Amino acid sequence: MTRSELVEQLSVRKDISIGTAEKIVQEIFGSMTDTLIAGDRIEIRGFGSFENRDYDERTGRNPKSGIEVSVAAKKRPFFKVGKDLKERIL
Numbered sequence: 001m002t003r004s005e006l007v008e009q010l011s012v013r014k015d016i017s018i019g020t021a022e023k024i025v026q027e028i029f030g031s032m033t034d035t036l037i038a039g040d041r042i043e044i045r046g047f048g049s050f051e052n053r054d055y056d057e058r059t060g061r062n063p064k065s066g067i068e069v070s071v072a073a074k075k076r077p078f079f080k081v082g083k084d085l086k087e088r089i090l
Helices: 003-013 018-037 083-089
Strands: 042-044 048-055 058-061 068-071 074-081
Touching (some): 003 018
16 A cells, blocks of 8 residues: 555545545654654554664675675664554464
């Protein structure tokens, strides 16, 4: 599902305008983004949780040339599926 499909479904299911649905989706995603940028964790019961994970510096390899390169340490967002969602999918 794309963002525009989510907006459309929200609009239809809740009988609101596309513009209002777009603002709601923007606000939710914006709040989630701000929370992750601040280094906090997001937990949505029954769905899952989002958190930042730290990855150490490592030595990688350029796939084209085969030369070893240093890959800097970094932070990446990580999603862990919730128990209820996992059970519904399986």
